[in-house]
Amino acid sequence: GEYAAHDEEIHLLCKVETHNHPTAISPFPGAATGSGGEIRDEGATGRGSRPKAGLTGFSVSNLKLPGGLQPWEKENGKPDRIVSALEIMIEGPLGGAAFNNEFGRPNINGYFRTFEADVPNARGTELRGYHKPIMLAGGLGNIKADHVQKGVINPGDQLVVLGGPAMLIGLGGGAASSMASGHGDEDLDFASVQRDNAEMERRCQEVIDRCWALGADNPISFIHDVGAGGLSNALPELVNDGGRGGRFNLRKVPNDEPGMTPLEIWCNESQERYVLAVPAARIETFQQLCERERCPFAIVGEATAEKQLVLEDPHFNNKPIDLPLDVLLGKPPRMHRSDLSKPRPLAPLELGSLSL
Secondary structure (H helix, E strand, O other), X not given: OOOOOOOOOEEEEEEEEEOHHHHHHOHHHHHHHHHHHHHHHHHOOOOOOEEEEEEXXXXXXXXXXXXXXXXXXXXXXXXXXXXXXXXXXXXXXXXXXXXXXXXXXXXXXXXXXXXXEEEEEOOEEEEEEOOOOEEEEEEEEEEEHHHOOOOOOOOOOEEEEEEOOEOOOOOOHHHHHOOOOOOOOHHHHHHOOOOOOHHHHHHHHHHHHHXXXXXXXXOOOEEEEOOOOOHHHHHHHHHHHOOOEEEEEHHHOOEOOOOOOHHHHHHOOOOOEEEEEEOHHHHHHHHHHHHHOOXXXXXXXXXXXXXXXXXXXXXXXXXXXXXXXXXXXXXXXOOOOOOOOOOOOOOOOXXXXXXX
């Protein structure tokens, strides 16, 4: 309980990712949860680390400011459910900055650019731009040298969800984001938008900070962020990376919308959540730290020696999932692409044809 200064080796960590699709549909929450997800990834590095400073960046098509088009601007149209470049550039940076500030991490760097032009290619000319924007979220932090590597998960270790409850938001975000602009289902587009809660993520981070500050006594063996796919992705990866399997109780997952289907509980991408492996002998220490920081958590399962993923649902008295982890994570199919077009020499780009 005493503060003191001491010297130790400390490592830098950094992360950059994009949150393009939700920002195109709903710029403020899209950019906010992009920044929040990047902060969450930093904190979930190794056995726990500390985010320190952030950046945001935006690439959009021509802004078309009120008062008339500029000489280089044209009305090329856009998918109906994607908002305008101007709306993205007004609301997106506010969302990214808001989450960083409310979490307590300064957003000290960033960029924005606009681009839209007819560009020559092997098939003639095509329109290039950023109707579906690039929203970039990044940052850096610190991690203790002895926490860079994950620990060991032993059979019987407690598997924990730390942070906010499941909600009917962020469903199919990974799938929607991977589609080209304007393709896919409109309901999937809007279901992929998430909801930010910087205060909850700060509480989670305070718990993580208290854990790694214990040094060798850190109760966290493994930690994993909950991102695309929700618990359906995070919990299997957590145990698989530790060389174990897991048995989970679906109804132990904190849930603010009890009417959700088992699939929705398992797959929603509610923000501000982490999954952890904590040895059974250390769970009391971990619980005390969570209570001190007023951060919700739930023990949703335990690690098993057999590399099997078992999800039990007492409500329906069945097992929605019971399969070897190798089936889920072992050998994903490879994507093959081919281009049968005949390339032609590119026409030279004349100076003055683009206005910057």
